[in-house]
Amino acid sequence: MFKSTNLTNSESISLAKEIVKIGVTDTPLTSLLLAKGLTEKANGTVHTWREKSYSDDADVSVIEGNEDVKFYQSGRAEMSNVLELFQKGVSVSGTANAINVQGQGNIFSSEVADRLTELKVNIERAVTKGVKNDGSATPFIRRMAGLETWADPTNLVTGATSKIIKEEEIKATVKKLWDQGLPTGEYFALVNADMKEQIDSLYKDKYNYVAQTDVFGLTAQTIITNYGRLHLLLSRHASADKMTVFDVNALSLSFLRDPQFEALAKTGDSVKGQVLAEGTLKVVSKKAVAQYTLKA
Template identity: 80%
Template sequence: MFKSNNLTTTESISLSKEITKIGVQDTPLVSLLLEKGRTEKANGTVHTWRERVLDDTQDISVPEGNESVTFYQSGRAELSNVLEIFQKGVSISGTSNAINVQGQGNIFSAEVADRLTELKVNLEKAVTKGVKNDGSTAPFIRKMQGLEGWADPANMITGATSGQITEDEVKATVKKLWDQGLPTGEYFGLVNADMKEQIDALYKDKYNYIAQQNVFGLVVDTIRTNYGNLNLILSRHASADRLTVFDPNYLSLAFLRDARFEPLAKVGDSVRGHVVAEGTLKVASKKAVAVYTLKA
């Protein structure tokens, strides 16, 4: 709960719990990762990790008593993403801060809650389709690489028919993750409204298209395929021409500074502060992301 007596202290107040619960409908990807506890600590402006790729040697059979042992090791490609800073300021007059509006409570607290929701929406946009920029040139703003740009080249499909997705193409996109040997078989797909309408039409009146409401408060349609379940999530921030399928167990949000409120110095008869967060998207393996793109 946002309380004004907390917001006017000289210390920053963590809002990491609040940001998990707000704006779920408009921030499905961030909400999914937060709800699943898929977060970790970053320690710099660039977050770096090693991708684990299992050896795929086809034949490891040996004769009895074999003394010539062959040694293997997992691939450890270095991956990284840039941390992006999100900030929203709040400033109201001393008079407004003293007013307690019926049904709303303290105005400053309400403004902070609204700015936190807006910050989460901006985080969602960046995590979904941000374009990487290390901030080394003017205006020196760091930008993360969003999920849509993380797919392994082998996991990318372009539609065969202009402006129209087919059922076979939906299954082929899911199969890309199965071909990569991902063990879970439970995948999520971010899709914008126009493509979602097309997919709905494909599965209209079919028994294998199931609506469920038990995924972090959203209605999710599930397509059951031979290669795993695809849980479709409607996102207004996904590209209109793309379906991005991923395994959430390979994704996480890495924060140098989790969402927090920090008071700013008082200037005259005003009360000021800002909500700020600094983080990025970590994709443990590019093989856990597949992207279908409509043919233009």
């Protein structure tokens, strides 16, 4: 972490590397995308891109020496998401900043680190289940559409039994992505604690493990199906009744302004600054997102 002694009132310091490492447990989706380097540059308050899709022509075989070439073009719908601005201020009195508490170090740097963690949690919440709003009406706050809103309508599965998840329904959700012809076979699923507990119970008698005499309990981390491997991400921000399955290679974070620290002008006997980021979630194709919903 940087030191407050390195700051001036005109500096803006990137925190792009620092934000990757902090709060990983509480920000599984954001941390996954950042760790895999799935970020890109945005250039406006609305980020626009073309959907990635593949032709599903049944027969492209031709005779030897064929001169009647048939040309193909993927249908590429225009897609977009709104960039959301996240900001947290830091203000420390001159006295507090001058005190060096053993084991804590400079209090201003510590406060900046804490605010950065909180900022990342807020980004995670928006990236997971944010509701799109262009900010044109009061209170004029732009909000992105989170991952839970991106599933293609043909990729939706609803449970058959009230509040009970079944193994065949998990497989059916993964199969939705397989049916779309996604090439990876490696998928991730965001699940809240209650649904994760149910999934753990499903596999309590179907697991491989390395015995440890001082560690007890059972959690399902990866489910292997005929349609691909499903890696479970426990998220406190995911909706309690939804499991959102996705191909991580179809997602990225698009930043107009990377996570950064900016020093603010000193007024009186205090040191001030802010951590901020402005970005959105990009989903290359809705077909790369499937969703299972528990029956109410």
